[in-house]
Amino acid sequence: MEKTLPKIEIIEKYCKGCHICVEFCPKDCLEMKGFYASVKNLEACIKCMQCELRCPDFAIKVITE
Amino acid sequence: MAFDYDKWIRPGKLPHIWCPGCGHGIVMKGLIRAMETLKLEKNDTAIVSGIGCASRLPGYIDCCTLHTAHGRAAAFATGVKMAKPEMNVILVGGDGDGTAIGGNHFIHACRRNIDMTYIIMNNYIYGMTGGQFSPCTPTGHKASTTPYGNPDPGFDIAKLAIGAGATFVARGTAFHANQIDKLIVEAIQHKGFSVVEILDDCPTTYGRRNKYKSVIEMMNRLKEVAVPVKAAEKMTAEQLQGKVLTGVLYKEENKPEYTSEYAKVIERASAAK
Amino acid sequence: MSKKVAFLQGNEAAAQGALYAGCNFFGGYPITPSTEVAEVMSVELPKIGGKFIQMEDEIGAMAVILGAALAGSKVLTSTSGPGLSLKQELIGYGCIAEIPCVIYNVMRGGPSTGMPTGPSQSDVMCAKWGTHGDHPAICLTPASVQETYEEVIRAFNLSEKYRTPVMVMPDEIVAHMRERIVFPEKGEIEVVPRKAPTVEPAQYKPYDTSYGDVPPLASFGSGYRFHVTGLNKMQDGFPTTKAEVVQAEEERQVRKVDANIDDIVTFEEYLLDDAEVVVVAYGSTSRSARYAVNAAREQGIKAGMFRIKTFWPFPDKQIKALATKTKGFIIPEMNLGMCALELERCVQGKAPVLGIFRVDGEPINPDQIVEKIKEVK
Numbered sequence A: 001m002e003k004t005l006p007k008i009e010i011i012e013k014y015c016k017g018c019h020i021c022v023e024f025c026p027k028d029c030l031e032m033k034g035f036y037a038s039v040k041n042l043e044a045c046i047k048c049m050q051c052e053l054r055c056p057d058f059a060i061k062v063i064t065e
Numbered sequence B: 001m002a003f004d005y006d007k008w009i010r011p012g013k014l015p016h017i018w019c020p021g022c023g024h025g026i027v028m029k030g031l032i033r034a035m036e037t038l039k040l041e042k043n044d045t046a047i048v049s050g051i052g053c054a055s056r057l058p059g060y061i062d063c064c065t066l067h068t069a070h071g072r073a074a075a076f077a078t079g080v081k082m083a084k085p086e087m088n089v090i091l092v093g094g095d096g097d098g099t100a101i102g103g104n105h106f107i108h109a110c111r112r113n114i115d116m117t118y119i120i121m122n123n124y125i126y127g128m129t130g131g132q133f134s135p136c137t138p139t140g141h142k143a144s145t146t147p148y149g150n151p152d153p154g155f156d157i158a159k160l161a162i163g164a165g166a167t168f169v170a171r172g173t174a175f176h177a178n179q180i181d182k183l184i185v186e187a188i189q190h191k192g193f194s195v196v197e198i199l200d201d202c203p204t205t206y207g208r209r210n211k212y213k214s215v216i217e218m219m220n221r222l223k224e225v226a227v228p229v230k231a232a233e234k235m236t237a238e239q240l241q242g243k244v245l246t247g248v249l250y251k252e253e254n255k256p257e258y259t260s261e262y263a264k265v266i267e268r269a270s271a272a273k
Numbered sequence C: 001m002s003k004k005v006a007f008l009q010g011n012e013a014a015a016q017g018a019l020y021a022g023c024n025f026f027g028g029y030p031i032t033p034s035t036e037v038a039e040v041m042s043v044e045l046p047k048i049g050g051k052f053i054q055m056e057d058e059i060g061a062m063a064v065i066l067g068a069a070l071a072g073s074k075v076l077t078s079t080s081g082p083g084l085s086l087k088q089e090l091i092g093y094g095c096i097a098e099i100p101c102v103i104y105n106v107m108r109g110g111p112s113t114g115m116p117t118g119p120s121q122s123d124v125m126c127a128k129w130g131t132h133g134d135h136p137a138i139c140l141t142p143a144s145v146q147e148t149y150e151e152v153i154r155a156f157n158l159s160e161k162y163r164t165p166v167m168v169m170p171d172e173i174v175a176h177m178r179e180r181i182v183f184p185e186k187g188e189i190e191v192v193p194r195k196a197p198t199v200e201p202a203q204y205k206p207y208d209t210s211y212g213d214v215p216p217l218a219s220f221g222s223g224y225r226f227h228v229t230g231l232n233k234m235q236d237g238f239p240t241t242k243a244e245v246v247q248a249e250e251e252r253q254v255r256k257v258d259a260n261i262d263d264i265v266t267f268e269e270y271l272l273d274d275a276e277v278v279v280v281a282y283g284s285t286s287r288s289a290r291y292a293v294n295a296a297r298e299q300g301i302k303a304g305m306f307r308i309k310t311f312w313p314f315p316d317k318q319i320k321a322l323a324t325k326t327k328g329f330i331i332p333e334m335n336l337g338m339c340a341l342e343l344e345r346c347v348q349g350k351a352p353v354l355g356i357f358r359v360d361g362e363p364i365n366p367d368q369i370v371e372k373i374k375e376v377k
């Protein structure tokens, strides 16, 4: 079965650059780019939603399907 | 699917006021997911807070929201609940607000076992006023008013709540974000006074003074100290040294709930008329 | 049908007045000499489906009534001196968040624990200046059991009409004396309902000044949801630090009372038409003053009494008018000259203001007042 990739949306006007999503992604999919979080490796994402759950600022959305 | 928080957030209110990495936002999201899980009716849900960073939470949520005075949330909320027992009443606030200036109202709300849920965000500090120690700051730690280390012993909020008569007491952490909504759901469903303590972080005023290099270190600490109650059962006292239990710590189903008891008072008084 | 008559204590009358006014929620903490109000409410409220709660302290009592008021109740708390001090922060909350509520405070000796069973009139300044910040203040000082009953009803009406806390402050003598009281029939005294919103919930703003200085107040759980805070707020209820908004809102809050002084202020003029000496009195002290005025008249002195019923807002206009045609004012009060200061402010040096001040827990007797009246030349 082919793996479907999520869409990861980072809302920069909400992101406060805290690194939480980046540090705790189990698959190292995210990185900080300048002040904001950004997607580094979407292919590795396992849609665990950890980043979305932990972002204190409503700034990251993992959209599946 | 990404969770639709916008349904519960008042339009135009984000970004919120909390600092980068402040756990209060994580707790607010947990509360929103819990309200969505329970399909709470916004018009019949009151969210009541005191004063402090944590107490700014109600302003963001599209319900009946009441930002009271420092420490007084439980007493205001008791008025709302007594007047309209059919409403869902949720209290939110910080450790200082709830256990120092508001400690009296807190223990009496526990004692009455009035059907409300209290989410207390324990970041071990008075965040809003710049990091003075709170009754939850651990002994020896630094705060702006304990420059030589805190001489005071701290409260164990959960034990305090249980001792005072709350009938549902749970603890989670801002790191264990996906557990927060589950604990709050159970707390709201419980009929009686329920307390959910969330161990939280204040990188700005607490982390900085206590040698946490970043919010990540603070999160890692929460990850390390938390032990689910089930797992703790299999651990030795030694292994539990320095750990904090998480999950549902206490539940009692038989203690009468206050508004139901008052309804009986009304029945007795009407009969005696 | 003849009217219902009873022999009641001031505090009991206060509770009965509250019930007449539609009070359905009481929160309090016991304190002498006000406790009878709580006791009567604990009996009567549940009979009509109302709620009574004894809180853990007076701050909690103030908080619980504000919460209940926001959920649509008509609320009362009762207390005395030390309790009034504790309530102050939240009285200010009631003022800024504009929440109708009635605070019944029986004045006993102070400061601190003072003289719990002794009468006093030393809380009148606390009624206006007790809570910090600029705010509206309404305070009624009844002088009899009947009047306590009626003034409590009026307090509820004023709190609804102006959406602000209102205080009723009998001294301990009025609160504890027993007198005949005639109960009004239902409907005989007007009861002012809360001004409810007429707009759809989505359009509702809790401080919408397009309705004038007193915006309608919705209640939690009625289909309207909104935000309430003790921070300076905008019309939609959310906090702001915008200078022009804060200034305008603060001014409006105070203006609710200041622009309606004639509607709020009540007083009694006793033998003032030809009076050369005016005794200004309030509460139980006015009972001695009336006696003294009569006694002075018998001795050929043209004395009269201006009885303050509404202490705040102060009857500036009336006192100023009297000052132009009076040889002297006498102010007997059970404190060290609180009303005297207000009098002096209004009299502006046009006539002497002579005080009789007692804080020994004893009432001021008519002879003392007659003697003072004679001092006016």
Ligand SMILES: Cc1ncc(C[n+]2csc(CCOP(=O)(O)OP(=O)(O)O)c2C)c(N)n1
Pocket: B051, B052, B053, B054, B055, B070, B093, B094, B095, B096, B097, B098, B121, B123, B125, B126, B127, B128, B129, B134, B202
């Ligand atoms: C009566 C009163 N005393 C003191 C304060 C100042 N004050 C505001 S917030 C706060 C502490 C808040 O700490 P906490 O409840 O732990 O919330 P946090 O900011 O840490 O989230 C204090 C002392 C106040 N607003 N009111």
Ligand code: SF4
Pocket: A008, A024, A025, A026, A027, A028, A029, A030, A044, A045, A046, A047, A048, A049, A050, A051, A052, A062
């Ligand atoms: S969903 Fe999980 S794997 Fe994917 S980016 Fe977020 S944290 Fe990483």
Ligand code: SF4
Pocket: A010, A014, A015, A016, A017, A018, A019, A020, A021, A022, A036, A037, A054, A055, A056, A057, A058, A059, A060, B021
């Ligand atoms: S957790 Fe949220 S706020 Fe923090 S860096 Fe990631 S997206 Fe930005």
Ligand code: SF4
Pocket: B017, B018, B019, B021, B022, B023, B024, B053, B054, B123, B127, B128, B201, B202, B203, B204, B205
């Ligand atoms: S000061 Fe601390 S508690 Fe307040 S918003 Fe900042 S991080 Fe959060």
Ligand SMILES: [Mg+2]
Pocket: B094, B095, B096, B121, B122, B123, B124, B125, B126, B127, B134
């Ligand atoms: Mg705190």
